Amino acid sequence: MKITIARNEKEFDVTAAWRIIAQMLQKPDSVIGLSTGQTTINMHATVSQIHAQFPFDVSRITLFNVDELTNLPQEYSGTCYRIILNQIARPLGIARHNFIMPSTTADDFQREARLFEKRLAERGGVDLQMLGLGANGHIGINQPGTPFESETGISSLDPDLEARLRRETQTPSDIVLGGITRGIKNIMHARKLILIVKGSHKAEIVEKAILGPVSTAIPASIIQLHPNCEILLDAEAAARVVGKTGHL
Numbered sequence: 001m002k003i004t005i006a007r008n009e010k011e012f013d014v015t016a017a018w019r020i021i022a023q024m025l026q027k028p029d030s031v032i033g034l035s036t037g038q039t040t041i042n043m044h045a046t047v048s049q050i051h052a053q054f055p056f057d058v059s060r061i062t063l064f065n066v067d068e069l070t071n072l073p074q075e076y077s078g079t080c081y082r083i084i085l086n087q088i089a090r091p092l093g094i095a096r097h098n099f100i101m102p103s104t105t106a107d108d109f110q111r112e113a114r115l116f117e118k119r120l121a122e123r124g125g126v127d128l129q130m131l132g133l134g135a136n137g138h139i140g141i142n143q144p145g146t147p148f149e150s151e152t153g154i155s156s157l158d159p160d161l162e163a164r165l166r167r168e169t170q171t172p173s174d175i176v177l178g179g180i181t182r183g184i185k186n187i188m189h190a191r192k193l194i195l196i197v198k199g200s201h202k203a204e205i206v207e208k209a210i211l212g213p214v215s216t217a218i219p220a221s222i223i224q225l226h227p228n229c230e231i232l233l234d235a236e237a238a239a240r241v242v243g244k245t246g247h248l
């Protein structure tokens with residue numbers, strides 16, 4: 001595990017953005033997985049700004065998001081499709097066929113999940129997955145207790161997350177919110193993982209995820225076993241790991 005600590009939030013956002021740009025420049029047909037949430041907003045904006053200022057070829061880049069909400073129209077403002085489209089796919093000019101997402105509405109979400117994986121496999125698998133970290137240690141929407149061998153499929157949302165999403169997306173209570181997430185096994189198959197975490201509110205879960213035992217109680221802890229993994233933190237998120245690992 002490589003651990004990188006940015007001195008402040010700005011340095012964190014720029015460093016994270018350059019990880020994505022470097023991947024795009026080094027392998028112009030890269031398949032890159034993204035994550036939504038507060039953590040990634042400025043990173044996506046920075047990639048978009050740098051691309052606007054210094055354009056480079058992204059015509060063969062494939063983008064996707066690690067998870068998606070279900071039972072909301074795809075055009076709804078809170079879907080991962082819309083968030084990634086607005087924050088980075090559209091600003092970069094990624095073609096629709098190179099932006100792979102599961103559908104938010106389907107009769108059979110398990111089939112939808114298999115189709116999502118098939119489309120990623122047809123592109124040669126995932127080169128880079130940028131991963132956010134949930135407050136309870138989740139990655140994607142894989143909640144604590146999810147088996148490490150879980151595969152891409154439907155997941156329920158924990159009550160806090162559901163309440164937050166419902167609030168953020170103004171989803172009425174009669175719509176059952178759920179999600180499709182790439183499974184932990186599928187996430188681990190990416191050739192490179194970068195876990196990005198910022199803010200003092202994540203310091204404790206960062207410590208558990210990267211210094212604690214590898215356990216399904218903290219889904220993100222599995223990345224300790226990934227052979228090509230970087231943890232990118234800002235100083236606040238790193239507060240409880242500084243000085244406790246041989247890396248720092």
Ligand code: GLP
Pocket residue numbers: 035036037038039040066067131132133134135139140141161
């Ligand atoms: C949601 C997403 C995750 C993301 C997490 C972190 O749960 N499904 O993919 O990593 O939020 O969100 P934030 O960055 O807002 O803390």
